[in-house]
Amino acid sequence: MRPRPAAGLLAVLAAALAASLVAVAVVRDDAAPPGLRLGPVTPSVADGTLTVDTSVAAVAQQSGRYYVWFELTPAGGGRATFVSERVSGTARPPDEGAEPVTIRQALDVPAGAYRLAVWLHTRVRGVEAEADRWAADLDLDGLRPAGLRSWAPRDVVIASTKLRTSRQSPAAVTGTVRLRNISGRAQTVRLGIGLTDSTDARPTPTTRWAPPQPVALPAGASRDVAVAADLPLWPGSYRPTVEVRAGDDLLDQFTGATAVEVGLDPDLARSSLPAGRLMIAAADPPANWKPGTRHDLAVAVVNLTGSAVTARLLPVMAPAGVDKPWEHSRLSCTAADTRVPAHGRVTLRVRCLRAGAGPGDRISLWVHEKTAHGFTHSDGVSALAPVGTGES
Numbered sequence: 001m002r003p004r005p006a007a008g009l010l011a012v013l014a015a016a017l018a019a020s021l022v023a024v025a026v027v028r029d030d031a032a033p034p035g036l037r038l039g040p041v042t043p044s045v046a047d048g049t050l051t052v053d054t055s056v057a058a059v060a061q062q063s064g065r066y067y068v069w070f071e072l073t074p075a076g077g078g079r080a081t082f083v084s085e086r087v088s089g090t091a092r093p094p095d096e097g098a099e100p101v102t103i104r105q106a107l108d109v110p111a112g113a114y115r116l117a118v119w120l121h122t123r124v125r126g127v128e129a130e131a132d133r134w135a136a137d138l139d140l141d142g143l144r145p146a147g148l149r150s151w152a153p154r155d156v157v158i159a160s161t162k163l164r165t166s167r168q169s170p171a172a173v174t175g176t177v178r179l180r181n182i183s184g185r186a187q188t189v190r191l192g193i194g195l196t197d198s199t200d201a202r203p204t205p206t207t208r209w210a211p212p213q214p215v216a217l218p219a220g221a222s223r224d225v226a227v228a229a230d231l232p233l234w235p236g237s238y239r240p241t242v243e244v245r246a247g248d249d250l251l252d253q254f255t256g257a258t259a260v261e262v263g264l265d266p267d268l269a270r271s272s273l274p275a276g277r278l279m280i281a282a283a284d285p286p287a288n289w290k291p292g293t294r295h296d297l298a299v300a301v302v303n304l305t306g307s308a309v310t311a312r313l314l315p316v317m318a319p320a321g322v323d324k325p326w327e328h329s330r331l332s333c334t335a336a337d338t339r340v341p342a343h344g345r346v347t348l349r350v351r352c353l354r355a356g357a358g359p360g361d362r363i364s365l366w367v368h369e370k371t372a373h374g375f376t377h378s379d380g381v382s383a384l385a386p387v388g389t390g391e392s
Helices: 009-020
Strands: 023-028 036-038 042-046 049-058 065-074 087-090 099-106 112-124 127-140 147-149 156-165 171-181 187-197 213-217 222-231 236-246 249-256 260-262 278-283 294-303 309-319 331-333 337-340 345-354 361-371 374-383
Touching: 036 112, 036 127, 042 127, 049 065, 049 112, 065 099, 065 127, 087 099, 156 187, 156 236, 156 249, 171 187, 171 213, 171 236, 187 222, 213 222, 278 361, 278 374, 294 309, 294 337, 294 361, 309 331, 309 345, 337 345
Parallel strands: none
Antiparallel strands: 023 127, 036 049, 042 049, 049 099, 065 087, 065 112, 112 127, 147 249, 156 171, 171 222, 187 213, 187 236, 236 249, 236 260, 278 294, 294 345, 309 337, 309 361, 331 345, 361 374
């Protein structure tokens, strides 16, 4: 059966939306199976928030668990650009009337024309199935984007995010993420935090992820989860991405629309991002160093992980362009090991003697980390300019 306009519903929507500058043309799907049905749907916009008011009614003597959410899809078609959190409950018996349902969410989409769809699902013999749906054309004007969901969340949803991202690589992402268990059973999930190139609408293979953290949620519970991640990045514009997984199943994923410009120390050159758990964030190598004298060298390193790491700084001075500069180093240094706490930032120091000089000598700084098999390479950078001798 083809969808037909619901009688009298256009008049209700026009009155409700007149003050909110939202234009709607509505179609109701009458081909939905019997059981649970949506009541009249009234969307409204105020202070950048979309509110959808409706109800769930049981018909044919059927009641039970229901799930309601809405999606916004560009008017031209394609995938949903925003999916609300799911509201769940138990429908009343038919003789007790409809159960009111309100979904209120910040509008996390750019201004424009959209298709608003409201979905009602229920459980039939233990399997979630569609019970009813409602759709309308929605014209949203003057909205500032805040984020993007790719599909309807399930079981555990990202209810809100309050994250801050630092502007120098490694970018520190800190704050809280609120998770809500909308399933009827306890859930243990993995919360992932990443940074996505701002030119991408969704995470890609280049998204940088921090190690996921496990989160346990009782049935129906909400929890604010503290987040502390350090992500090594090339300079660029990035947006935070949060995802929830149970095993290999993706339950929810949200990418913020506000981008942050992240840079590297402008006085250092690097050919790659860290290979290990430590990243050099800053250093100040000397511009001049007289042969036969000693000099203190220091670098600031960041532990990218949630466990302490023992670090060792190994400076090298060699002609620019050699393949293995550590095999041609003119420096003699006394190695010192330093413990770097989880997500900590520590300055590593070492005193070195310059044993000779040559044209184009350049300083490079290498950080190794201690493992069960000894020390191994973690990160390395080099000075932008050759080091002088201090002699005129």
